[in-house]
Amino acid sequence: MDSIKLHYDVPGDDFTRAGAASSDVKRNLKQLGVSPNVIRNVSIAMYEGEINMVIHAGGGWIDVEITEEEILVTLADEGPGIDNLELAMKEGYSTAPDNIRCLGFGAGMGLPNIKKYTDDFRIETEVGKGTTLYLKVNIE
Amino acid sequence: MKVNELIEKLSLEVLCEGDTDNEITGCYSGDLLSWVMSKAKEGDVWLTVMGNINAIAVAVLCDCACIILTDKAALDEEAKNKAELQGVTVLRSEKSAYELSVEISRLI
Numbered sequence: 132m133d134s135i136k137l138h139y140d141v142p143g144d145d146f147t148r149a150g151a152a153s154s155d156v157k158r159n160l161k162q163l164g165v166s167p168n169v170i171r172n173v174s175i176a177m178y179e180g181e182i183n184m185v186i187h188a189g190g191g192w193i194d195v196e197i198t199e200e201e202i203l204v205t206l207a208d209e210g211p212g213i214d215n216l217e218l219a220m221k222e223g224y225s226t227a228p229d230n231i232r233c234l235g236f237g238a239g240m241g242l243p244n245i246k247k248y249t250d251d252f253r254i255e256t257e258v259g260k261g262t263t264l265y266l267k268v269n270i271e
Numbered sequence: 272m273k274v275n276e277l278i279e280k281l282s283l284e285v286l287c288e289g290d291t292d293n294e295i296t297g298c299y300s301g302d303l304l305s306w307v308m309s310k311a312k313e314g315d316v317w318l319t320v321m322g323n324i325n326a327i328a329v330a331v332l333c334d335c336a337c338i339i340l341t342d343k344a345a346l347d348e349e350a351k352n353k354a355e356l357q358g359v360t361v362l363r364s365e366k367s368a369y370e371l372s373v374e375i376s377r378l379i
Binding site: 146147149150153154157167171174175178179182234235236238239240241244247 | 302303304305306308309313321323324325326328329331332333334349353357
């Protein structure tokens with residue numbers, strides 16, 4: 132099978148559309164017959180990344196590549212970058228403002244959840260320049 | 272137990288009717304969405320007061336059997352539209368998450 136490539140633009144500050152990309156990837160993976168566990172892992176990791184872009188970075192873009200062996204997801208933004216990556220990776224640490232917490236986010240579980248649900252996870256971030264996340268989930 | 276049986280047994284208000292044939296295999300209670308995504312399992316009834324559009328997205332991602340808004344919490348219009356679009360069943364009760372958890376535990 133040739134790899135399948137998908138691209139999504141994520142608008143900033145638009146919670147009504149947040150999750151659209153992860154839902155679409157979920158639908159595609161279902162059609163391809165990928166196991167429910169893998170679909171769930173990719174969808175959750177992607178949704179966390181998508182929400183982070185909306186909350187912190189004013190949007191961004193997502194590239195997804197599906198091969199026979201793995202699903203690769205790149206989430207990139209030109210937001211403020213992450214000042215302290217070690218703290219950001221800690222469960223419970225959050226810089227989300229109160230209005231975001233009222234929506235049910237800001238539990239400080241975003242990046243830890245992404246790490247938990249992926250087989251490989253790498254972050255490149257620079258303050259003032261932006262953040263790029265590289266995720267890989269193996270297809271069982 | 273299926274969602275439609277739960278609706279009847281607990282006299283739940285139906286705010287949005289999705290696939291009520293979904294089988295219920297468990298229950299999870301929580302309002303922090305990332306926490307729910309991390310812990311809720313496929314087939315769970317999700318008890319929450321979060322009636323916004325993001326809660327619908329989380330229910331879809333986690334393959335929850337249905338959402339029950341506890342304590343008569345409100346469902347946003349936007350969320351209702353998205354739930355209809357995505358086929359998510361959203362129910363409501365005057366009871367608390369604790370009361371509902373106990374009752375669901377006895378039923379499933």
